[in-house]
Amino acid sequence: MLDKERSHRIMQELEKEGLSQILITDPVAIFYLTGRWIHPGERFLGLYLGKDRESVLFINTLFQFSEEIGLRKVYYSDTDNIYPLLAHAVDSSEKLAVDKILPARFLLPMMEAGLASGYANGSPAVDQTRSIKDALEIEIMRESSRINDVCMEDFKKLIKTGITELEAAEQMLSIYKSHGASAYSFDPIVAFGMNAADPHHMPDHTILQEGDCVLFDVGGVYENYCSDMTRTYFWKKEPDELQARIYNLVKEANERAEEMCAPGIIISDIDKCARDIITDAGFGPYFTHRLGHFIGIEDHEYGDVSLTNQNRECPGITHSIEPGIYYPKGRIGVRIEDLVLITEDGHEVLNHMPKEIEVLE
């Protein structure tokens, strides 16, 4: 069913930009608004929302469905011209907001058909709305991360003498499914020893060695919402002095950044807090990425926790906090990542796995 509250919030965001109507074509945003996944492939799919106008879903007959979704469905076939159909819904005397991803093969004929008096990128309004999770979404995100915690306990048990990264990674999907997740949020990262010092490493045939660090960056999908967590362990041997120092720096950066998370805080200040801790200790050049990213239906949603994001935290935002140090000279890479929800009066860390140094045996 068309979510009245969510569509209303999008219209409010549009109004701030002086816009009164939008044609949403991103299937993720259409799922967000209707609860229904439609994968149109190359075909046109559009959800029209207009101030004081009827909401309409334009959909190819190939994807027909009978359920009511609280808005008018307009079907078209492959031989139909969709632009006159769109013209019925759209107010041609006003500007039309469209998705940032709307391809030119649809936008140019819309313009030629004189659908609206002008066109604007309406994605900021949708992205802004999606970034503030509502009560239902928060409940699901919490459960999604709870499942990720439980799975991480199982992933630790996969680690055995002689195992390769790929052998560990390949067992993770069935573990997610056994705990109620439906899929990966993203392909899991398993990195041993030197491989962990490459933040973009993908699991390969590297065999686990005594003294290796063991990095898991993993997430599952529960009821369409993503989890995402990283922990770094050690295998059979306590980390040496340098490795322990690096580990505890990352842990401190993670914890101090998380403590800062609260409504009104400028987001870039959180990145700066974590980055300063690592930089002041001399490892700045080895923390090579932003501190975090927004997350929800998609693992990476619009919005990040970086030095360039000057926006303020608001209740309902969920993002990762994931500082890292990738230090080949120390044969180590450490990243510690949780998901954090901004609440009315502070924050809630959605992951609960311990962050102390832990040696797996």
Place this chain on the structure above:
Amino acid sequence: MLDKERSHRIMQELEKEGLSQILITDPVAIFYLTGRWIHPGERFLGLYLGKDRESVLFINTLFQFSEEIGLRKVYYSDTDNIYPLLAHAVDSSEKLAVDKILPARFLLPMMEAGLASGYANGSPAVDQTRSIKDALEIEIMRESSRINDVCMEDFKKLIKTGITELEAAEQMLSIYKSHGASAYSFDPIVAFGMNAADPHHMPDHTILQEGDCVLFDVGGVYENYCSDMTRTYFWKKEPDELQARIYNLVKEANERAEEMCAPGIIISDIDKCARDIITDAGFGPYFTHRLGHFIGIEDHEYGDVSLTNQNRECPGITHSIEPGIYYPKGRIGVRIEDLVLITEDGHEVLNHMPKEIEVLE
């Protein structure tokens, strides 16, 4: 290196539409023109071609490379405004052709920056050019399909008592690699018995049963060009009378359609030829898709062999011919698919695997 012949052909196609300049952003088309794969993710990547103007590649500094590619490279960073850079290259007094996939987040600011006097979909010119393979491409396509033939021989040997569709499918990538292909053209389809009667079936845990038909729809990538072939076998038992009739109808449709392929033939007539054979025998409703699709760097390229394609065949076109009958009541689905190259005086079938009824043991 910028392929002079291919870019010249694109400019000629544009000229027929009254256009004199194009900004190509599809990484596949940029590979086609330069021999270089650049995967820009969400970042802008553009190749500008203009009549009597300098060709320019616009590329993010993240994807910098030192090799000469026969055109000027203009780098931009994440903090640069790309539109003034584009304005230097583009003739603002003329219309600009853009890709059909160019997203609104780039097209709308281009329009605002007044880059050109108007905008048009330039993809037909690129697609038309790409659909006519040149001598080098033909040589590679031939070898790609030769490899597919050799692999099909190996795939037949995978079929053993107790095997599941997924177990067979999972072994195919290493077989492709052992014969010189680098990847799949698409995830292989393996369908046993009733599953073959669903043309969209994906391999699952279904176990092979005596008397099942065994459908393989498979392709590999060789030097960036795709192969694609389907064969349908039987396991341990000759097909019954109805199954044999269905099989031979599909085979006849495949062979008669292939025989028609020649320059000047209207493409829809080829679909009609195959469809009439199946329809006249009473199985029309069970042949539920178009007869074929164009193929090259991508498994599905622009252009299809369907009742709606009124264009004529030209030398250099490569497409599939893949009639099928999906008949659950007969516990059978049969598809027989080859790739066909249109030559100066007829056609060349790029696959050479036999099409007679074959019972695997």
